[in-house]
Amino acid sequence: MNAHQIGRALTRPSLTRRLASLVAIGATMALGACNGDEVIDPPFKDSIKPTVGLTKGLPTADSLLAVTLNANDNIGLKRVRLLLAGGITASYDTVMTSAVTSLTILVNVRVPSSAPIGATVTARAVAVDGAGNESDTARVALTVGNLEPPSAIVTSPVAGSPVVTGKALILSLSGRARYKVRTLGYELSGAYTARDSSSFSAPLRDSIALLDTLVVPDSVKGATIQVTPFIIDSLNQRVLGTPVSYAVQSPANANTVPVVRTGVAPRVEVNDTIFVEATDPVGISTLGYEVRTPTGQLLVADSVSSDGRFSTLVRTFRTRIPVATFPMHVNVFGFARNANGRRDVARFPSGSLRQDTVIVVAGYTNPLPQGGQVADALYFPRNDRLYLTNIERNWLEVYNLADSSFRAPIAVGSRPWGIAPYPRNRDGEMSDTLLVANSGGTNISYVDLRNGSAGREVYRYPLPNIIVYTITSTRSATTDQIITQRTAHDFSDRPQYLAATCNGDLTPGSPCEDVIAVYSTTPTPGQSSPFEKQGTIRWENLSKKSSHFFFEQAMGQAEGRSDTLEIERFAAGGVGADSILLPYKQIVRRPDGSMWEYSIVGRIDRLAFRDTTYVRNSGNFRRAVFGEGGPVLGSRAMTYDATMGFDMTPPLPVIDRGISRPLDVTDFIANTFSRVQGVGINFDGEINAVKGDSTYLFDRTLRLQGILESRPSGGGLDFHPQNTGPRSSPLRTRLAFVASSEPVIDVFDTYCYRKIASIAIRDPIIGPVRATQRPNGQLVLVGATVRGVTLVALSDTFTTTCL
Numbered sequence: 001m002n003a004h005q006i007g008r009a010l011t012r013p014s015l016t017r018r019l020a021s022l023v024a025i026g027a028t029m030a031l032g033a034c035n036g037d038e039v040i041d042p043p044f045k046d047s048i049k050p051t052v053g054l055t056k057g058l059p060t061a062d063s064l065l066a067v068t069l070n071a072n073d074n075i076g077l078k079r080v081r082l083l084l085a086g087g088i089t090a091s092y093d094t095v096m097t098s099a100v101t102s103l104t105i106l107v108n109v110r111v112p113s114s115a116p117i118g119a120t121v122t123a124r125a126v127a128v129d130g131a132g133n134e135s136d137t138a139r140v141a142l143t144v145g146n147l148e149p150p151s152a153i154v155t156s157p158v159a160g161s162p163v164v165t166g167k168a169l170i171l172s173l174s175g176r177a178r179y180k181v182r183t184l185g186y187e188l189s190g191a192y193t194a195r196d197s198s199s200f201s202a203p204l205r206d207s208i209a210l211l212d213t214l215v216v217p218d219s220v221k222g223a224t225i226q227v228t229p230f231i232i233d234s235l236n237q238r239v240l241g242t243p244v245s246y247a248v249q250s251p252a253n254a255n256t257v258p259v260v261r262t263g264v265a266p267r268v269e270v271n272d273t274i275f276v277e278a279t280d281p282v283g284i285s286t287l288g289y290e291v292r293t294p295t296g297q298l299l300v301a302d303s304v305s306s307d308g309r310f311s312t313l314v315r316t317f318r319t320r321i322p323v324a325t326f327p328m329h330v331n332v333f334g335f336a337r338n339a340n341g342r343r344d345v346a347r348f349p350s351g352s353l354r355q356d357t358v359i360v361v362a363g364y365t366n367p368l369p370q371g372g373q374v375a376d377a378l379y380f381p382r383n384d385r386l387y388l389t390n391i392e393r394n395w396l397e398v399y400n401l402a403d404s405s406f407r408a409p410i411a412v413g414s415r416p417w418g419i420a421p422y423p424r425n426r427d428g429e430m431s432d433t434l435l436v437a438n439s440g441g442t443n444i445s446y447v448d449l450r451n452g453s454a455g456r457e458v459y460r461y462p463l464p465n466i467i468v469y470t471i472t473s474t475r476s477a478t479t480d481q482i483i484t485q486r487t488a489h490d491f492s493d494r495p496q497y498l499a500a501t502c503n504g505d506l507t508p509g510s511p512c513e514d515v516i517a518v519y520s521t522t523p524t525p526g527q528s529s530p531f532e533k534q535g536t537i538r539w540e541n542l543s544k545k546s547s548h549f550f551f552e553q554a555m556g557q558a559e560g561r562s563d564t565l566e567i568e569r570f571a572a573g574g575v576g577a578d579s580i581l582l583p584y585k586q587i588v589r590r591p592d593g594s595m596w597e598y599s600i601v602g603r604i605d606r607l608a609f610r611d612t613t614y615v616r617n618s619g620n621f622r623r624a625v626f627g628e629g630g631p632v633l634g635s636r637a638m639t640y641d642a643t644m645g646f647d648m649t650p651p652l653p654v655i656d657r658g659i660s661r662p663l664d665v666t667d668f669i670a671n672t673f674s675r676v677q678g679v680g681i682n683f684d685g686e687i688n689a690v691k692g693d694s695t696y697l698f699d700r701t702l703r704l705q706g707i708l709e710s711r712p713s714g715g716g717l718d719f720h721p722q723n724t725g726p727r728s729s730p731l732r733t734r735l736a737f738v739a740s741s742e743p744v745i746d747v748f749d750t751y752c753y754r755k756i757a758s759i760a761i762r763d764p765i766i767g768p769v770r771a772t773q774r775p776n777g778q779l780v781l782v783g784a785t786v787r788g789v790t791l792v793a794l795s796d797t798f799t800t801t802c803l
Contacts, residue, residue, distance in 0.1 A: 046131035048074050054082075054125050054140040057106060064108050065142050071103045071127040071135070079128040082107060086237065087119025087144045103127075117145040118179060120237040141239045143178075150177035152184060152229035152241035155209070157279055157312045158261075159244045163225065164251055164281040167311040169214040175231040180204035183232035187240075188214070191222025191248050197230075204234055205371060211314070222248055249281045256280055260346040262289065262334035267327075267359050267743060267762045274317045276346075278336030283308035286337040287315050291330050294357075299323070299330060308339030323360045327760040332356040361743070361760040367788035368397060369406050374784040375417045376497070379772035380430065380449065386772075386782060387434060387447075387455075388789060389416040396436065396447065398454045399789065401774065407454045410447055414440025418498030418519065422446075423512045423621035426505070428683065437495035439522045442572065444495060444540075462573035463493050463540060466549050469566040470604055471584055486566075486584075491536050491608070494522040499617035499624040501539075501642035506622065514543040516642050518624045520613035534608035537615070537626055537638070539656075545576035552659040553638060554606035565602045586650045598650045606662070609636070614679040619721060623685030623700060627676035635676040637668050637690050639700050660702055668702040678716030678768070680736065682723040687750060691717050695738050697750060706753040708738060710746055715739025715765030715783060719750065721773045726751045731800045737781055739765035745781060745792065752802040759794070763787055 050073035057066025065088070071080050076099045082092040090109045121142040127135040141149035156172035163169050175184040181204060185197020198210055216225070225248060229241035263275035274291075278284045288303025302317050313336070321330065333355055334346040346354040368374070372392040379386050385407075386399040394416065395409040418437040421430035436445040438460070446459040468489045476483050498519045502512030516539050523535040537550040549567050567582035586598040612629030622643055628635040638660040646653030674692030681688050687705070689697050695708035695717060705726070710717075715738075722733040728750070735756075736748045743764050747757040759781070767784030774780060779796040782789065 046075050046129065046133065049133045050077055050127040050129045050135045052080070052125050052127040052135045052138045054123055054138040056140055056142060057108070062145050063111050065111060065121060065144070065146075066106065066108050067123050067140060067142065069103075069105045069107065069125050069138075071125075073101055073127070073129040073133075076101055076130045077103055077127055078130045078132075080105070080125065081127075082123065082125045084109060084121050084123050084142075086121040088112060088115050088121055111144055115144045118147055118235070119144045120149050120233075120235075120239055122239065139240055148176075148178055150179075150181075150231045150233050150237060150239045151175065152231035152239065154186070154227055154229050154241070154244045156277055156314055157246070160247060161259075161279050161312060162247045162249050162256075162281045163216050164249050164283070164311045165216050165220050166218045166251060166309075167216060167281070167283050168309050169216060169246070170310060170312050170314050171212045171214050171227065172209070172314060173212065173229050174207070174209040175229070176207045177231060177233035178206065179237075180206055180234045181208045181231060182234050182236070183230075184208050184210060185230055186212070187228045187230060188225060189228070190225040190245070191220045192217070192225070203370065207371070213310075216248065216311075220248060224248060251282060256282065256338070257342045257344040258284060258336035258338050260334045260336045260344060262332065262346045262354065262356060264332050264356050264358055265762065267361050267760070268321070269361060269363055269365060269762055270321050270323060271364055272319060272321075272762075274319050274332060274334075275315075276317065276334040276336070277312070277314045278334075279312045280336070280338040281311055283311055283339035284313035284336055285339050285341075286335075286343075287313045288335055289317055289319075290333045290335070291319070291321055292333070294329055294331065303335075321360055326360065326362040328360045329357060330360055332358055359760065361762055363759075363761045363790045363792040364404065365762055365785060365787050365790045366399065366404070366406065369409075372397075374767055374789065376419045376768055377770050377782055377784070377789075378419045378421060378434065379770060379780070379782065380421070380434070381772070381775055382430075382432075383449065384774060385454075386789075386791075387419060388784075389419050389436060391415050391417060391439070394440075396434075396455075397789075401780065401791070404791075410455050410457060412436045412445040412447065412457050413438030413443055413460055416445070417496050417522075418615065420498045420500035420517070420617060423500050423502045423515055425512060426508050426510045426620045426622070428619040428621070435498060435500060435517060437498040437519055439494050439496050442493045442495070444498070444517060444519075461540075461542065462575050463495060464547050464572050464576060465493055465570040466491070466536075466538065466547060466581070467568050467570070468549065468551075468607070469568070469584070470563040470602075471566060472561075472563055489528040489531055491527055491531060491534075492521050492524045494524075495519040496522045496535065497613065497615035499615045500621060501617055501624055501640070502621045503642045503645070506643060508620075512621060514541050516541050518615060518617070518640055518642075520609065520615050520626070523608075523611050530604070531608045533611060535611055535613055536608055537613065539640070545571075546579075547576070547581060548656055549581055550638075550656075550659055551582065551600065551602055551607060552655060553636070553662055553665045554602040554604070555600060555655075555662050556603050556606075557601050558603045558605065561604075563602055563604050565600045565607075580652070582654045583652060586652060588650055600654065606665075614676065614716075616679050616681050618681045618685035619683035620685070623681065625679050625681045625685075625688040625690075627679035627690045629676055633675055635674065635690075635692070636665050637676065637679070637688070637698070637702060638665055639685070639688060639702065641685070641700065664702040668698065668704070677712065677714060678739070680717045680719055682719040682725065682728075682750075683721065684724050686725040687719065687723065689717055689719070689736060691738060695736070695748070697736075697753070706750075708736065708746075708748045708750075708753055709755065710738040710748070711740045711742065713739050713741040713764060713766075715767065716769040718769045718771040718781075720779075721771055723750065732796060732798055734800055735798060737769060737771050739769050739783060745769070745783070747798060749800045749802070752800065754802075756800065757798055759792055761785075761790055761792060763790070765790070 188194040372390040398407040417439040422433040504513035566584040610630030641658035644658035763785040765783035
């Protein structure tokens with residue numbers, strides 16, 4: 001047993017009488033050979049190979065690799081051997097000393113500290129029985145640190161599909177690797193050998209799918225061929241996938257009809273895909289599909305032709321189903337014709353006709369060109385484009401609505417999260433600059449949409465370092481005198497969600513004066529106690545290069561504790577100046593000439609916010625709404641008005657009157673007591689919404705106005721772009737669009753609080769929802785799903801349920 005093997009579970013039964021009888025018979029035969037008799041194999045000689053299997057185990061620590069080995073034989077196992085190679089090298093070898101027909105071993109291998117995290121380890125096992133028969137080799141891929149190992153699979157054709165000599169086989173391969181896919185290919189063994197692969201260049205992707213053509217020569221003689229996929233990641237780690245076997249036939253022996261297989265999602269869009277695969281040893285000449293109504297009326301059909309050289313033909317059809325009413329049920333059929341002219345349709349294993357009944361839904365889903373994850377989105381009407389922050393790719397995705405295509409992305413800072421426009425006026429007109437919160441750094445990107453064909457980052461605004469101090473009085477343990485303690489609390493300054501506001505005249509059409517970016521921060525575990533993993537809310541005056549840290553919601557004294565607040569700004573990159581945002585103490589002169597001390601006392605437990613605090617601005621850039629994230633009930637919501645200014649009482653104004661009062665924040669919690677999964681705000685900021693177990697509508701003073709009976713989910717919500725309050729006119733603008741746990745977007749009346757419609761889509765929304773109005777007046781909903789970005793064009797003719 002190897003020293004690396006630290007634990008196993010093994011049961012060895014005692015020697016059976018049957019084995020003793022076999023030994024006795026073997027001795028008799030040996031004596032006969034000594035008299036000159038011919039030695040022949042006995043009629044009961046064991047020629048059946050043992051079987052062996054490997055599965056990844058469940059280690060108790062990342063410093064261990066675990067595999068479970070299962071071996072079986074019809075008469076008796078003799079030896080089992082396990083080898084590990086790659087990131088670490090180890091072996092396990094055991095020899096049976098008694099009759100064992102079934103064996104299960106759990107092997108735990110300790111990982112040396114020198115082994116790199118993420119390195120791939122290939123485990124191989126083989127079993128030998130008492131007659132010397134050796135099993136096929138079993139393999140499983142492991143990864144140091146128990147990360148997901150690279151994987152490669154043959155997705156089509158299915159195992160056992162026939163291939164004909166002189167014909168071509170279409171192989172469909174897919175691979176996935178944590179450290180990106182550099183090479184994906186296959187090895188061929190059995191009737192003949194071959195090897196092929198495709199290599200990829202930067203930027204590498206973490207998942208790849210490809211098709212390859214395998215031509216079976218006329219000269220091949222043999223029963224089967226075996227295709228083994230393999231993958232090589234960017235660390236040059238090579239991993240083999242599970243082999244797939246195919247039967248080889250000659251054209252003369254093939255008298256078959258096509259075997260057709262279809263693949264279609266249970267919910268499809270008008271522009272969607274239908275997968276059809278057909279296999280026939282003599283070759284496929286035609287492959288296609290039909291879409292019919294439940295009554296049998298043909299809606300659309302399509303097919304492709306081939307010269308019949310391919311025994312397997314695979315096609316993913318891009319279809320356009322002529323349907324205008326959603327949702328609608330249709331039936332999908334696949335068909336094929338072989339090189340001999342014989343036609344058949346998709347069938348179930350029983351032989352009955354297969355028809356896929358699917359639902360046609362609204363919307364058009366576009367996968368991100370190079371994958372990633374969308375955090376936020378913004379529609380820019382002047383160029384009719386949608387801009388989406390891709391956290392994992394460090395850029396903005398640019399989607400052109402005019403031709404439904406992605407344009408070249410715009411590189412920004414690290415891990416872009418929130419996005420907002422640079423305000424121009426009170427009519428909601430945006431300037432040609434976008435603001436992007438880079439949560440992987442401490443800056444905000446300025447993206448000039450006039451620069452280049454799609455836009456370009458032109459500047460990164462460095463956000464300041466803001467330190468909060470709490471000053472408390474306590475008695476000295478040695479002198480019993482009152483002493484003052486000053487404790488610094490250093491929060492993360494990395495921006496997360498972002499909203500754009502401005503101050504100035506409120507008259508419609510009036511230009512913005514100072515532009516104020518309001519943002520939440522991304523917490524980190526390294527923050528000062530007791531604020532580990534808690535974020536903050538701040539604003540940054542981009543015009544005057546000044547800052548404010550939201551403390552107003554925490555004003556007041558906790559029971560048995562009094563903390564005086566002090567906040568200091570440290571400028572970054574020479575932008576703005578170091579300054580005291582909130583002094584510990586100010587001296588205020590009374591009208592009679594006497595002096596009094598002015599300080600802000602706060603409740604420290606209400607100063608910070610949980611991770612993923614949502615922020616949105618109103619369409620006229622006057623107000624913003626905040627919703628505290630996290631999977632906890634009793635989340636806080638707040639509003640902000642950029643036009644209210646500071647309370648001018650002390651010499652240095654410190655209290656922003658535009659921030660919700662502490663008593664309003666606590667009253668909102670009492671009225672809702674919900675977790676927040678998204679926020680929304682209408683055009684003028686008169687209606688705000690937080691989405692939790694239901695959707696709660698409230699005014700700018702946080703007074704609850706009504707509840708929308710929406711369903712909890714990870715998706716967001718938005719108002720109609722022209723919604724201007726409870727009595728919004730025209731009535732068709734008095735709407736809110738809310739994501740659901742189901743694949744629908746619910747439409748609510750924001751005055752009657754009733755659901756007036758549900759828009760069926762393919763997948764549930766799991767990210768932000770944005771309602772936009774294109775220059776041609778068309779209303780468009782945008783949401784992030786598991787498959788990409790879904791756009792739904794609406795008629796904008798919804799009717800409300802009350803006046």
